Amino acid sequence: MNTAAGTVRHFLKDTDLSPAEQAEVLDLAVRMKAAPYSVQPLAADGSARKTVAVIFDKTSTRTRVSFATGVSDLGGTPLVINPGEAQIGHKESVEDTAKVLERMVAAIVWRTGAHQGLVDMAANSRVPVVNALCDDYHPCQLLADLLTVKEHKGTLAGLSMAYLGDAANNMANSYLLAGVTAGMHVRVAGPEGYLPSPEVVAEAEDVAVKTGGSVLVTIDPAAALEGADVVTTDTWVSMGQEAEKAERMTLFRDYSVDAEAMATAAPDAVFLHCLPAYRGYEVAAEVIDGPQSVVWDEAENRLHAQKALLAWVLHYSGQAVVEGLPAVP
Template identity: 40%
Template sequence: MNHFAKRSLLKEIDFTPSELTYLIDFAIHLKQLKQQHIPHHYLQGKNIALLFEKTSTRTRSAFTVAAVDLGAHPEFLGKNDIQFGKKESTADTAKVLGAMFDGIEYRGFAQDTVEQLAQYSGVPVWNGLTDQWHPTQMIADFMTLKEHFGHLQGLTLTYVGDGRNNMGNSLLVTAALLGVNIHIGAPAALQPSADVVAMAKAAAAKSGSEVLITADPEEAVAGADALYTDVWISMGEDVAPQERIKQLLPYQINANLVAKTGKADTIIMHCLPAYHDKNTVVGQALEDEFGVTALEITDDVFNSEQAVVFQEAENRLHSIKAIMAATLGDLFIPDQLFD
């Protein structure tokens, strides 16, 4: 019996709170096994296709190492290796890959692409990021929160910045599902869509989570156990940088905003990469052109003891491993554990 057998992870709302909680707890368990050098080859002999229409550091690394740790063989297929609908339809590609591989990861743009891969491949498909959702990041993020605080229910998580991107959407819905109070601080033009807010509020009504969407950054961060942000311009987004910087500078996580939480032990989260200094080509260019040394988060906060960003990054590995093992491994996971 395996409750998760052959299921795809395409977006968070497809899973119940108890199912998401199982994946988080299983990820914590697998992290302990790895730290103790205990083998866990749940996917021995399996072949995993890693489809990357968008580049990646953490997602590609995590899926590759997770597959190897589980005994599987990962095969990377980038934007120059596969058609992604250009010369071959996504449905046809899915049927071919499903006949050759046991599972498929996709990281790219359209949610419809990952949905079609799942529909036509006949094997589990895992969403490594689309423009709308980032579910593998969520298992890592809420795993990090649970490791730090020992529980999730009743915590308050604040996300500030661009609230209508994949991270804003996913954090809003996942927190609401898991009973975590979720505050989104973003200008009106960059707040989550009405559809996503409605999903979150429906989930929050069942879990007891409080949902707050506000354009006031100080109201957003008040009482936060964790502050979260992401890049202000998403990969492939066509937007004037100066306009976006001016729009979002009030939502920068800096010492002043952290102090506005009213708590001394608020942790700082970021899914990375982060523009917290000028030690990148992009960071240097931003300083040269706009006179800013940091964007969404300042260097002092990013490197503070309150920041858990690198623990969070490592947890991408363990959480992705849990997702793949649960859905593709021959595990005994009784249905009775889930509501």
């Protein structure tokens, strides 16, 4: 295993992949979805570690199932550590945990809170660290979303994508960053006080200049929706926000994705939702269960996109060789 300093590729936020690298991961995902067991960098050949630590500080359905299944499909063994089963950050520092895990596993996948914890883990690990969700970003979800759009639209660059609702959360941040990395025109709409931070918007705008994408942040849902090729949203009440539920139900009502909202988008627009979804709130049942919804393909694609990502970071970290990817110097 190559553990030389500076060779390890981590995936902590969407822009950790350049536009060309993002495209390479998505192309690999398409190939691996068509032939699920054709790429197995963790298969037992005696040359590298086979176990991947999959750590959860927060409960999960899709993230847990997709990563555990994906690691197995790649020929490895997922070591799933559930909430409360590890001492990271309270009895033992993130830095010390990283130095222990790097000696035992091929990669570290972590679903946590503060993004800084992932940064600290990566800074002290000689194996890849993957962000399976944090308070600021959800980059693995966006790889699945982009894969789904690519399947249904044939391309990504030049498409317009509208996100409605709580635009100050991790999903809105990742839609901005991953979307413009793919050359898309990303429009984010939410009420005042619930919009992306200026830092995230500035980073997205910088990337958009290089890729031909664009960024629109607005309080007007119709402006975001107008002619959009992709429409997406997220729950209005995320974990830890339960006390704000009544206020949020009122605050975000005008940003609900219903039939009228979809009629403002392009006639062939597709609808995405990272799930879990609450019908009658952020999305109408007739939308998420209707013909424009691709949410079940999107959910399945968590598996394929994450398998491709893991294979990609292992390859470029010098821990495996994936045929079809350029040789690592």
